[in-house]
Amino acid sequence: MSTVLVIGAGGVSSVCVHKMAFNADIFTSIHLASRTKSKCDAIAASVKERAGQDVSTYEIDAEEVPAMVNLIRKVQPSLVVNLALPYQDLPIMDACLEAGVHYLDTANYEPKDEAKFEYKWQWAYHDRFKEAGLMALLGSGFDPGVTSVFTMWFKKHKLKTIRQLDILDCNGGDHGQAFATNFNPEINIREVTAPARHWENGEWVETPAMQVMTEFDFDAVGPKNAYMMYHEELESLTKFNPEIERARFWMTFGDEYIKHLTVLQNVGMTGIDPIKYQGREIIPLQFLAAVLPKPETLGETTTGNTNIGCIATGEALDGSGEKTFYINNICSHEAAFEETGNQGVSYTTGVPAMIGSAMMLSGTWIGDGVFNMEEFDPDPFMDMLNQHGLPWQVKELDGPVEF
Template identity: 40%
Template sequence: MKKNVLIIGAGGVAKVVAHKCAQHNDELGRIAIASRNLSKCQAIIDSVTAKGSLKQPAEIRAYALDALDIEATKALIRETDSQIVINVGSAFLNMSVLRACMETGAAYLDTAIHEDPSRICETPPWYGNYEWKHLDECRERGITAILGIGFDPGVVNAWAALANKQYFDRIDSIDILDVNAGSHGKYFATNFDPEINFREFTGTVWSWQNRQWTPNSMFEVKRTDDLPVVGAQNLYLTGHDEVHSLSKNLDVPNIRFWMSFGDHYINVFSVLKNLGLLSEQPVKTAEGQEVVPLKVVKAVLPDPASLAPGYTGKTCIADLVKGSKNGQPREVLIYNVADHEEAFAETDSQGISYTAGVPPVAAARLIARGDWDARQMVNVEELPPEPFLTLLDQMGLPTRVKDEHGDRPWNA
């Protein structure tokens, strides 16, 4: 049984993780938060205290940490006696934090694939470029490492596993649909780290079609879906983390990820990209200063965590699964709807952060109980989905299913 959680990162998702860990500190034990920015860690602790989120009286401690420093991260894991590390910092940190966990014995959780700051949209499968190179070492050391345990990737992977296990004999396609129908009232902003956000969309869009990797350009392929609560939405084929593990772990010939975008976002994005302002490669100014255009854009855009007050509307994220059951064609929509205002009322965070931050805490609880203490590196679809989805139902992210029998809770 593992206890004591170290949260690495101090953004909007980390705030949700801290609130949810606090709500379940009877299971999870002591909580520590670490980031390069100590004041951001303390602000999260203040939010947890103000909301009265702690289930049992306890102190949450903040630490200054450069998580790229493996030795410093190992030392902090040992100092805090943390047996579970939830990495919700930048995706650039993944391999350093994973290494620290492997060498201290702590369980490792993250919410996205590792990224090299100098590279964008590498050759698929992306996990094969970094994390999966350590599969054998994690198994030999008995290290639990759960990759991509946010919402997408994360919950959508568990839904795919559920569909494969319960709803279908054969799956022909999985289309992951990600819609944010909310409004933050800003002229332009991204809902999570602008640097990571833009990097997803400036390179090749990779999807898994006819059992092979298929390249497209961003905003090249569009569809419209009428989804529960949020209604008709325009979605665009986008490259995304979960496609890279689901294509390996499930026998499904077509797996695609789609995200909703409004015309305003597309226009601003296109101007920034065409001007070269989304480049990750450094340039020199006339004064001889070297700058990375993408980092400059990030610096002038609103901090995603600042969007939470006044954010209205809902999100809808779904797996649209098609295939057959008992020889008959079947289509099932597995989905969740989250509310920005409800997320803020509970955790001082907007709905995008909420959907990403609740799942790793559910996973941490399952590790603490031993149910998901895999003692090897796994993606979410390799684990039993039922206990995870059951906890999410209780923790604010209920799963629903819409099929020929109607629209209902997944376990009804």
């Protein structure tokens, strides 16, 4: 029996729970909790209809550690899967330690009052998890997550060392909205508006947000403008691959998205500092997130594909000199919706969350302490991507891609 407790009830959680239910031989008992139980109930109803499996639901404030501990002890899961907001990572990890259960998430901790993405807070938990004989797996989404596994697959099968690494995240989908985000609006906008950083020659180089842009022709999507920004897997990838000279992250945005975001920034709606309004404090970005379309509602109208992958240049394993390889996944928004009722961006994160959970529950990936995806054998994870809706392909390029 493998019992799992999933925290959070957004689009990623919906995909993850559906995929767990489709794999009942691994996930024999699924429990789902969030601040809004009705969202959990809606996911459970869909899972019952699509997979014929029951999902138990609960109301929980994930920042209330004693309440989380009580829920974990009630459910007695083998694993807690944190698909809530990044602000809630540390209290959920605290609850897992107190209740004695393994932990997994898809995004690293971020303080509420600062758009700062770093692993240091979670890496600091390593000794406590190790001493407790527990495992915490960080960043088991697509980026971070699959992109880290892709990179380590290069290191195992293609490249002795990696000199340059570029991660390219393209959402070529169209949801018909003037402005909407395909994952949590608050997190999305905090990421996009933060200064860009990339790794070059042993140090971080910072540039203003959305100032460095290139055009790239993505298979199954076409030419898109991609903007350099900071993403958390750059920190772990350069830690575990210290030979990397340059590592960058690129994400595509349409002109309409950029136009609306610029206006919202200019009028102060993306701010994260509290302001007074009618005698009470509100945070502008949280208010904006409340009025924007919810990502989990976009699936029915979203068409097109995502294309996410890594381009790596380095010394070939076979001794044939320097080579460049490109590995990526193409995901159909329509196919994702047909299978799980969610759009492709949620799908590309929810499926790896399920696979990471399966790696832990099966003992394929095992250890005491806090771990990143780069620290484990990529092959079994890559095999499950092919089996569960995120097939990948790899090709050799003529040479390094210069942006």
